[in-house]
Amino acid sequence: MKVRLSRDEVTEALASIQQVVPPKTTLPILSNLLLKAGEGRLFITATDLDISIRTSLEADVLEEGSTTVPARKFTEIVRELPQDVFQLDESEDRLTITCGKGQYKLTGMDWEEFPKIQDTVEGADISIDGTIVRRIVGSTAFAVSSDETRPALGGVLWKMSGRDTSLVATDGHRLALMELIGVVEGDGDSTMEVIVPSKALNQINRLIGEGKQLEGFTFGEKYLQVNMQETVVITRLVEGPYPNYELVMPKDNDKLLVVDRDILEAAVRRVAILSNTQTHQIRFDLEDNSAMLSAVSPDLGAEAREQVEVSYDGDTMSVAYNAYYLQEILRHLPKGDLEMSLKTPVSACLVRPVEQAEGETLTFLLMPLRLND
Numbered sequence: 001m002k003v004r005l006s007r008d009e010v011t012e013a014l015a016s017i018q019q020v021v022p023p024k025t026t027l028p029i030l031s032n033l034l035l036k037a038g039e040g041r042l043f044i045t046a047t048d049l050d051i052s053i054r055t056s057l058e059a060d061v062l063e064e065g066s067t068t069v070p071a072r073k074f075t076e077i078v079r080e081l082p083q084d085v086f087q088l089d090e091s092e093d094r095l096t097i098t099c100g101k102g103q104y105k106l107t108g109m110d111w112e113e114f115p116k117i118q119d120t121v122e123g124a125d126i127s128i129d130g131t132i133v134r135r136i137v138g139s140t141a142f143a144v145s146s147d148e149t150r151p152a153l154g155g156v157l158w159k160m161s162g163r164d165t166s167l168v169a170t171d172g173h174r175l176a177l178m179e180l181i182g183v184v185e186g187d188g189d190s191t192m193e194v195i196v197p198s199k200a201l202n203q204i205n206r207l208i209g210e211g212k213q214l215e216g217f218t219f220g221e222k223y224l225q226v227n228m229q230e231t232v233v234i235t236r237l238v239e240g241p242y243p244n245y246e247l248v249m250p251k252d253n254d255k256l257l258v259v260d261r262d263i264l265e266a267a268v269r270r271v272a273i274l275s276n277t278q279t280h281q282i283r284f285d286l287e288d289n290s291a292m293l294s295a296v297s298p299d300l301g302a303e304a305r306e307q308v309e310v311s312y313d314g315d316t317m318s319v320a321y322n323a324y325y326l327q328e329i330l331r332h333l334p335k336g337d338l339e340m341s342l343k344t345p346v347s348a349c350l351v352r353p354v355e356q357a358e359g360e361t362l363t364f365l366l367m368p369l370r371l372n373d
Contacts, residue, residue, distance in 0.1 A: 003088050005086060007085070017053040020203060021046050028109065034067075035066065042059040093108050095107075121223045133204065142176070156169045169198070173325055194219055197238055222236065255343060281320050281321070281369050284319050290307060337355070339353075348365050352364070
């Protein structure tokens with residue numbers, strides 16, 4: 001393989017894929033990038049076996065070929081090259097990088113040892129605006145579980161029905177649900193449910209945030225393909241079933257608290273500093289148009305109390321939540337007033353923005369903690 005390239009264009013391409021390279025792996029080949037030169041382009045692929053990203057860029061291909069190269073070192077070298085144009089020469093799995101008066105040699109592995117990844121996915125073709133995808137993923141994926149014994153909860157349930165879609169994520173302590181009406185283009189009769197790894201969705205969000213134009217999704221039986229500007233992401237779907245989250249969504253919470261998100265978030269953040277280091281418990285004592293937030297840290301012999309003015313006309317009630325989970329929910333709410341609908345100190349609380357865009361519903365569920373009297 002012999003190819004001339006632009007440093008800036010390669011650096012941009014590497015930024016699109018390098019985060020999928022596992023930092024530690026029992027398979028050394030996964031620490032490498034697959035480079036393939038042909039058709040006037042350089043194709044770069046990275047995978048961790050669950051997620052694969054392939055991107056390409058224009059190149060002056062003098063000799064076609066393929067090789068692998070250590071991802072981290074190759075990226076560092078290319079980023080520091082003194083001139084924009086450089087050349088790659090490969091011979092017997094040894095890659096020479098030549099730029100100006102500098103020459104750098106890296107030893108890779110046989111490219112045929114690189115995992116044979118899914119080239120394309122067959123299934124339902126769907127298109128959703130990238131800004132919508134970024135918002136819906138950003139509002140839900142944070143709530144997935146890190147418990148490896150419950151793999152389904154480590155993913156996000158993506159439901160599609162005609163032109164409507166929704167994403168759900170939960171770890172059993174909190175739940176995030178976002179539903180959108182009329183945003184799906186493509187196979188309009190498609191009705192499906194898949195569980196997508198949160199890591200894959202976060203990678204997609206990152207690429208959209210970096211300016212990659214989202215072209216569409218293909219939902220297959222076991223894989224999801226995401227087509228972007230000069231980049232393809234293919235991820236293995238998580239095997240279900242996903243828990244029936246609708247069973248835990250309360251339908252009759254009759255106590256309503258309304259407060260400005262920024263005011264509540266700041267108060268929770270301050271009071272949580274002195275919360276129990278194990279439970280992170282923060283207590284709400286609610287009465288007419290007032291919420292007293294408090295926390296106690298037995299280890300430090302410390303406590304905090306702060307009164308927050310709210311709109312609340314329900315019965316006097318005390319309830320406690322994990323401050324960490326509550327803060328995450330508050331951070332993912334839009335600015336403005338939020339509403340917390342409650343029923344009892346031991347039932348789930350629903351948190352929503354008071355004002356929501358037409359055709360869009362964002363809902364969070366937060367389970368309470370047992371009160372420490």
